[in-house]
Amino acid sequence: MKQQKQPNIILIVADDLGYGDLSINGSKQLKTPHIDRLAKNGIRFTEGYVSAPVCSPSRAGLLTGVNQVEFGHDNNLSGVQPGFDPEYNGMPLTQTTIARRLKNLGYVTGLIGKWHLGKLPQFHPLQRGFDEFWGYTGGGHDYFESLPNGKGYKEPLESNFKTPQPITYLTDDKGDECIGFIKRHSDKPFFLYAAFNAPHTPMQAAEEDLQLYKHISDTKRRTYAAMVHRLDVNIGRIMKTLKEEKLERNTIVVFLSDNGGPVDSNASINAPYRGQKGILLEGGIHVPFIISYPKLLSKNITYTNPVSALDLAPTFVALAGGADTIKEDTFSGVNLLPFLTDNTNAQPHKDLKWRFTISAAIREGDWKLIRLPNRLPQLYHLPTDVSEQKDLALERLDKTRELLKKLGDWDVRLPHPVFLEGPQWRKRQVHLYDVKYPLQQPDK
Structure with a gap:
């Protein structure tokens, strides 16, 4: 296998995960050994934030590196309100995604899972820089079923490289597709956006996982714990595949949640933070945030200065060799590399x-x-x-x-x-x- 200089990039996003629901963040109830191992092999950011407390605007900022309110993506994406043009009901076409930027730098790009940035053709992920897409364009999905003419959580899965298989358990199916993407593109630099929907509603878990947490009396909390467990298992499967393909050292893996846990709807816990999804107390925007890159970054490091999901896009571009293409006003976020690799006390953000x-x-x-x-x-x-x-x-x-x-x-x-x-x-x-x-x- 030829020596590859540009790193592979995997961005793993959980959906509505509570800050306190990882064992590495202090959970005594949930066990997340694979996510914990990812943190111990990299950097855990104790002051990691997203740019919005709900799914769609948070992802718009994450995938562009620009604070989404700077281009009008202030609200969560849903039905068209009176007086608004349906043709604008998605992430504005003026914005360039990290997938497009990395594609221009020679990367093959793929999205597995949730999009939630517009359902009209002009907003589709394949029009926004992704070479491959397997998933759904809405904001959530049933874990066991999709219907040919289904709407909402039962909408059909779509893919431009295969006929989507019947759903077994959606978190496992996404894990399968992430593994397939890695294996298909192991000989070239790739960017994989692994957009899991766990533990977003509907609250549905595999029976074997529910048995692991049968001691939890609250039914919703038990189901949530089982869903997080299955997410953790599939992150472990992704990391195992990187090792088997001898890509582990030269792959940067990022894990975070798109916003804080919605305590009232999925029984998540954001402790020690007050608040939840939908509001700007810490519980809504302060999220689990991990970066692992064995080739460049130290292991088992805790970084305590505030960072933002907006920082990921400029960091990825710099890692991919495109730092000279970044103008001063290209991103709202900053390239984190100097702060993580240099011996500096400087903070990324004022x-x-x-x-x-x-x-x-x-x-x-x-x-x-x-x-x-x-x-x-x-x-x-x-x-x-x-x-x-x-x-x-x-x-x-x-x-x-x-x-x-x-x-x-x-x-x-x-x-x-x-x-x-x-x-x-x-x-x-x-x-x-x-x-x-x-x-x-x-x-x-």
């Missing part, structure tokens, strides 16, 4: 900012401010209050004013959203800030 429909937030250093429409801003000092329990906005009016102005100055420069989600979600989002969340792990 601040991180979020806007999601009715809410906005900024983290600058140790401080985080959240702005909502029906109450005063909330201010938290994260090192001493990781669970965001003590609002210091009135005690530290100087910091509140400072961060509120920085957030507002950024916000007013952003474009209008190109589509909206239904208005019923706004009331729900505000309500989720007042819910009591589990902040400690179950003992068993």
Whole structure:
């Protein structure tokens, strides 16, 4: 086999995984040995964030390296709202995906699994830089069944390189397809976006996995644990294939969740963080975040400076040899390589900012401010209050004013959203800030 200089890149994304539901993140209830091993063979980012607390905008930022609100992808993608053009109901065509950038650098690119960035032909993954696609364009799928004329979670699977096989258990089927992609393209640099839907609803698990967690009395939590287990198993299968194909050393593998766990719908736990999917408390945006690259990066490292999923695209381009093609304003994220390979105390980001429909937030250093429409801003000092329990906005009016102005100055420069989600979600989002969340792990 010829020596390959460009690294292979595998981006593994879990869907709605709770931060606290990995054993490496402190879970006493769930066992995730393969994800834990990936972290021990690489770098675990304890301050890893995504750019939105829900699926579609988070993935839009992840796959472009540009904060999605800078191109109007502020909302979650759903039905077309009155007054909006259906032709714009997807990730704007002005944006270049990491798949396209890597394809231009000689990579073969593949997406296995969930898309959720537009269902019309112009938004299709094969039009956005992917050579191969096996999966579905919607936001979720049944784990056991698809129907020829099915809609929503029962929509047919599609593929441009084979006739999709009947579903056995969807997480396993995705694992099979990831392994097939790696083996087909082991002789050239490849980019694989492994977009699992576990543990997103519907809550469906294999019977053998449910038996592993039969001691958990709560039915939904038991099913969730079984779904995470099967995700972990298939990540292990992917890593085993890399080793068998002698690609392990020269492959960068990234694992993260697209947003925090939706505690109310899948029984996930984001402990020690308060909040969940859909809101800008830490539980909605602070996610498991791991990078392994044996050829270049040290093993068993914990990195404690804040990083963003927006950083992955520029990092991948730099690793692929395209750093000289990056203009200063190409990405919102930054190339993480200098911060991970050089002996530096410099931080990748001066601040991180979020806007999601009715809410906005900024983290600058140790401080985080959240702005909502029906109450005063909330201010938290994260090192001493990781669970965001003590609002210091009135005690530290100087910091509140400072961060509120920085957030507002950024916000007013952003474009209008190109589509909206239904208005019923706004009331729900505000309500989720007042819910009591589990902040400690179950003992068993």
